Structures are given as structure tokens and as C-alpha cells.
Amino acid sequence: MQRRHVVQYGAAGVGAVALMLGVGWWRVDGPGAPKPAGQRPLPLSAMDFRLTDHEGNEVGPETLIGRPTMVFFGFTYCPDVCPTTLSDISGWLEDLGDDAARMNVVFITVDPERDTVEAMAEYVGYFHPAIRGWTGPANQVARAAEGFRASYERVPTEGGDYTMNHTASVFLFDAKGELVTMIDYHEPREFAVPKIRRALTEDVEGAT
Amino acid sequence: MTKLSYINGLPLVLLLSGMSTPAFAGSEDVVVENAWSRASIGVNRPGAAYMTVRNTGEDTVTLTGLTTPLAVMPQIHETKTNADGVSSMAPADEITIEPGQSVALEPGGLHAMLMKLQNPMIEGETFPLTLTFSDGGEVTVEVPILGIAARGPES
Numbered sequence: 385m386q387r388r389h390v391v392q393y394g395a396a397g398v399g400a401v402a403l404m405l406g407v408g409w410w411r412v413d414g415p416g417a418p419k420p421a422g423q424r425p426l427p428l429s430a431m432d433f434r435l436t437d438h439e440g441n442e443v444g445p446e447t448l449i450g451r452p453t454m455v456f457f458g459f460t461y462c463p464d465v466c467p468t469t470l471s472d473i474s475g476w477l478e479d480l481g482d483d484a485a486r487m488n489v490v491f492i493t494v495d496p497e498r499d500t501v502e503a504m505a506e507y508v509g510y511f512h513p514a515i516r517g518w519t520g521p522a523n524q525v526a527r528a529a530e531g532f533r534a535s536y537e538r539v540p541t542e543g544g545d546y547t548m549n550h551t552a553s554v555f556l557f558d559a560k561g562e563l564v565t566m567i568d569y570h571e572p573r574e575f576a577v578p579k580i581r582r583a584l585t586e587d588v589e590g591a592t
Numbered sequence: 593m594t595k596l597s598y599i600n601g602l603p604l605v606l607l608l609s610g611m612s613t614p615a616f617a618g619s620e621d622v623v624v625e626n627a628w629s630r631a632s633i634g635v636n637r638p639g640a641a642y643m644t645v646r647n648t649g650e651d652t653v654t655l656t657g658l659t660t661p662l663a664v665m666p667q668i669h670e671t672k673t674n675a676d677g678v679s680s681m682a683p684a685d686e687i688t689i690e691p692g693q694s695v696a697l698e699p700g701g702l703h704a705m706l707m708k709l710q711n712p713m714i715e716g717e718t719f720p721l722t723l724t725f726s727d728g729g730e731v732t733v734e735v736p737i738l739g740i741a742a743r744g745p746e747s
């Protein structure tokens with residue numbers, strides 16, 4: 385319950401700060417802004433990319449067809465959004481219980497330069513065991529992101545390092561590889577878990 | 593609870609004697625609550641810490657920066673997620689907190705970004721983080737380090 389308070393203060397605080405900063409290094413897009421056509425992820429069957437999972441297996445979009453799938457793009461040098469989302473996903477998977485074992489859950493890096501197979505293996509090891517980490521050559525990562533209509537961009541930081549801006553939504557596909565829905569960042573768990581259950585249900589419907 | 597420890601930028605003697613601090617306009621009334629951070633893998637990746645900064649006083653306070661022996665470049669950052677679902681992170685400017693208000697540094701919003709770690713962040717340990725304010729005051733908090741997959745101060 386303590387956390388709930390923090391979250392509420394947070395909303396007020398961040399709102400106040402945003403107002404006061406008012407400078408605009410970030411884009412202020414209306415929450416209901418329509419998504420341009422063509423931004424909807426392709427069906428998995430229409431994607432084409434070759435990556436390697438954190439155990440060294442060759443993987444691609446076809447690896448995911450046959451089971452409902454959850455996909456998230458990120459990078460392991462990400463201090464805030466990525467560990468938060470992977471923790472959230474881990475929590476959703478715990479809530480799903482045994483059903484979690486019926487899903488593919490994949491974390492695809494947008495920073496293959498630093499996220500080697502070994503780095504991905506170490507990182508995903510801290511989260512729910514169902515989560516797989518995929519990496520590969522930069523051009524293949526780009527093709528994967530293109531298929532999901534995810535975007536990412538390398539941004540230099542003050543210290544001479546770099547960070548990555550990236551799509552932080554979680555993509556949900558049914559067992560046939562059709563997009564069911566997306567879970568946006570900041571979406572409460574009360575909404576996320578039913579969405580995942582829907583992907584699992586559509587799987588059952590598709591099978592009959 | 594080390595989380596609530598709160599020290600002005602004053603000689604320790606003054607603090608221990610419990611004297612009030614007329615030299616600082618506001619920051620002596622700042623309380624930091626629910627601080628937490630995630631463990632790091634080594635020192636190459638930046639860390640992040642979260643907390644609620646509450647202004648219990650009568651004066652507006654402005655948080656201007658951070659220092660910590662843990663990181664060469666600690667900075668307050670803000671993550672924004674736009675309508676296309678793309679998240680980005682950039683240094684936040686000064687953060688003003690009105691009397692009676694608080695600002696939450698929390699996942700997906702403001703965070704204490706800990707760049708160029710001097711030591712790995714090890715679960716179960718703590719580190720001191722000093723918040724500096726425009727009136728010259730400082731508040732130091734001991735930040736507990738939770739697991740890499742931690743979701744909040746109580747997990």
C-alpha cells in the first residue's frame with residue numbers, strides 16, 4: 385500500500401515538474417494521438433530475421449509460431465525502463481502461474497553491440513525463467529524491429545557512453561502469430577494480465 | 593531505518609546538537625522516504641535509484657543535483673514515453689518542490705541515474721546519496737540496494 389501512495393504522489397509530482405520545466409526536449413504527444421497506418425506490427429509469419437537466443441540457439445519469427453508470444457525490445461545497459469518492464473513481465477508470468485509455461489516470452493536487444501549472447505544470458509537470468517533473450521547482428525536486429533514496427537535510436541550521453549531510445553511496449557501475439565494487442569508502458573497490471581489471458585484464449589479458439 | 597536518515601549540509605556537531613539551521617531556506621525540512629535501488633551487474637552499466645522527496649517546510653525548495661561516492665556521474669534523469677510508445681531518457685532540470693508537496697523518483701519517470709559506477713551495486717548493501725538544494729543545503733540518504741528484478745521499496 386505504501387507503494388500506491390508513492391505512485392500517486394509521483395503522478396502529481398511529475399506533472400508539476402513537467403509543467404515547471406516546460407522546456408520541451410521531449411516530444412509532447414497527445415495520449416490519444418492516432419497511430420499512423422502501417423504502424424501495426426506484422427504477423428509473425430510475415431517477419432523475416434535471424435537472431436541467436438541467450439543459450440546460443442538460432443531463432444527467428446517462426447520459432448514463436450505455435451504458442452502465444454510476448455515480445456519486448458530493450459537493452460541490458462538500460463537502468464530504468466528495461467529492468468522495470470522485465471520485472472513487470474516477471475510479475476505477470478507469476479500471476480499466470482502454470483499458463484506462463486504455454487507462452488513464448490522474448491526480450492530482443494536493440495543494442496547488439498554491447499548485448500552479446502553472454503550478456504543476454506546473464507541479464508535474463510535475474511528475471512522469470514520463461515524470459516528468453518535474443519540478440520544478433522545489427523542488421524538482423526533492425527529487421528526484427530521493422531517487423532514489429534518498433535523503433536530505436538542510439539543517443540550519446542554526457543559521460544561519453546550512449547543510451548538507446550526504444551519502443552517500450554510489450555507485444556502480444558496469439559499462437560498463429562497474429563498480433564492480439566500491445567501492453568503500453570505504465571499500464572497497470574490489472575489490465576496487463578487479462579490482455580495476456582486473451583492472447584492465451586485466442587490460442588484455444590484458434591485451435592478449435 | 594537508514595532510509596529515513598537525513599543530514600543537512602552542516603557540521604556534524606550542529607546536527608547532533610539539534611540546532612535549527614537558519615542559514616538554509618527550506619532544505620532542512622526535506623525528508624527522503626522509500627529510497628531504493630537495483631543491484632548492478634558489474635560497473636559498466638549505469639544504476640538507478642528511486643525515492644520520494646518530501647518538502648515538509650514552509651518554503652519552496654529546489655533540488656539541483658546529486659553526489660555519491662558510488663558513481664562519478666550521478667544525475668537526475670527523467671524517462672518519457674511518447675504516444676508511439678518510445679521511451680527516452682534525458683537529464684532533468686532543477687526540480688522545485690512546493691511546501692507540503694513531494695516529488696517521486698520512480699520507475700519510468702524521474703530517477704537518480706548513477707553513471708560511471710565506482711563499485712558494483714550489491715544486493716543487500718546500501719550506499720549514501722546526497723541531494724543538493726539551491727539554498728546550499730544537502731540531504732543524505734542511505735539507499736538500500738535490492739535485487740536486479742526488484743519492483744519497489746517493499747519487494
Ligand SMILES: [Cu+2]
Nearest residue numbers: 463669681705
Ligand atoms: Cu537515466
